Amino acid sequence: MPIALHYAARTDLGLGSKSRNEDSGYAGPDLLILADGMGGHAAGDVASSTVVGELVGLDGENLGADDALHQLGKAVRRANERLRDEMDASDDLEGMGTTLIAMLRTGTKLALANIGDSRAYILRGGTFSQITKDHSFVQALLDEGRISAEEAEHHPQRSLVTRVLTGRDDDIPDLSMREARIGDRYLLCSDGLSDYVAGSTIEGILREGGRPEETADRLVAIALRASTRDNVTVVVADVVDQATPVHNQPQVVGAASARHTAGDRAVDPASAQTPAEKAAALTREANTRANGQQPPTGGGPLLAEESPRSRRSGWLRWAGLGGVVVLALGVAAFVGYRWSQQQFYVGQDRGMVTIYQGVPQDLGPFSLHSVDSKTDIAVTDLPSFYRGKVSDTLSASTKNEAIGIVEDLRTEMVKCQTGAADGSTCTP
Structure with a gap:
């Protein structure tokens, strides 16, 4: 059929x-x-x-x-x-x-x-x-x-x-x-x-x-x-x-x-x-039509004029809500930072494969990662595909897992070097 x-x-x-x-x-x-x-x-x-x-x-x-x-x-x-x-x-x-x-x-x-x-x-x-x-x-x-x-x-x-x-x-x-x-x-x-x-x-x-x-x-x-x-x-x-x-x-x-x-x-x-x-x-x-849509004119619904008392009470309500939001954000930021410092990833620093503690992100002026340990593996010695993976960073939930990733990269580096004679293993 x-x-x-x-x-x-x-x-x-x-x-x-x-x-x-x-x-x-x-x-x-x-x-x-x-x-x-x-x-x-x-x-x-x-x-x-x-x-x-x-x-x-x-x-x-x-x-x-x-x-x-x-x-x-x-x-x-x-x-x-x-x-x-x-x-x-x-x-x-x-x-x-x-x-x-x-x-x-x-x-x-x-x-x-x-x-x-x-x-x-x-x-x-x-x-x-x-x-x-x-x-x-x-x-x-x-x-x-x-x-x-x-x-x-x-x-x-x-x-x-x-x-x-x-x-x-x-x-x-x-x-x-x-x-x-x-x-x-x-x-x-x-x-x-x-x-x-x-x-x-x-x-x-x-x-x-x-x-x-x-x-x-x-x-x-x-x-x-x-x-x-x-x-x-x-x-x-x-x-x-x-x-x-x-x-x-x-x-x-x-x-x-x-x-x-x-x-x-x-x-x-x-x-x-x-x-x-x-x-x-x-x-x-x-997409052009969707992006070109204009919102309704007028800036939204009009509000009834407020009395001085209602404006004052409204301001107090918003101030109280703002304080709660700031407190919640502060707690969330603290919890998030502690979690981030329990993570590890493999990246590069000055051309060398490096194990980092944290996550590869910044929060405004604050860095969420730091160098844990450097290796003796040059990124340029890796096959081109794995150079890209290191540049993208490889995440790990523990330091031991990060060490395991490094050892796998070392194996690929050795394969690259030993196969470089015929070009079958390593792409420069």
Whole structure:
């Protein structure tokens, strides 16, 4: 029976310190994409949006089942080469990378490409399962039996990935074909959701049913309630009978929607050729209209004139309330400061990998972190990906966990140095 996809894509900056969204998502009639950019001070948003921009041309291509997986793999390789080209053209982009999940529909089948630790799930009938495998340090520990699944969910190094798209020749994704069935519900998500929300909770929200738009909104909302410190992006898609009325327009979210360009020119809805260009142009127009809305004139409702007595009593009420607020803020600040000083993270100081006590933030003129101990590992001796992770900082709940992160970085440094002769391990 012919099928179609009913889909929705949503994203949010999250509650952490990131000032820009480095995730990108795309949902179209035949193509779903999620990319989580990374790279420290390098442009993770450039990486994710570049990859999405290279892949969207597959949407609407009407590829045969025998050709879809091959073409998807070729498109991922082209996207990876584009990353290398952009880094070669700008030193500021060196070290950037991105995870990727892409699903390309052909008939009743889905071609799937996956690299990194972003995830794809399926809810089919009564069974909920993850259909991608994380390419991460924690997954390797899990595969080796060194930690349990429960320990993996809260492991302090769960953000360390072992394979992503970085422009290198050996950045090879997992490729597979799946049979799609009417009634299937798919979820693609960045680790801003999966690292902060339990799998059972994600499953429960997917089981609630409702339109993909409603489900996507609920997933982002639950990630924010869980205080996600990362960008959170989701793509939800239901497999429906092709005869079912579906009025979806292609959707672009995150960094890709902020870079509404085709080459170096802005995309105009009338001249847009690909579904992604059209979606980006429509998104830009909608945002422009929303930002251009003016509040009602008049500055709000008028108040009845107050007598001197009522003004005086009102002032006293506000003064009392202000005192309570100041006291509450002072208590909250004290509790927050004490909590922050029980945390640790790994960053850099004067080019050396360094363990800090506290959190990598400042509160006005007050610093919430201090150097606990310096290491003998130069940041420049690390592979480019891990240099980016150190620049972004790696959090730890105890000092011992921070020491463990440092030892893992030391191992990567040694691999980098011993493999530098053939260039297979270390990217300068």
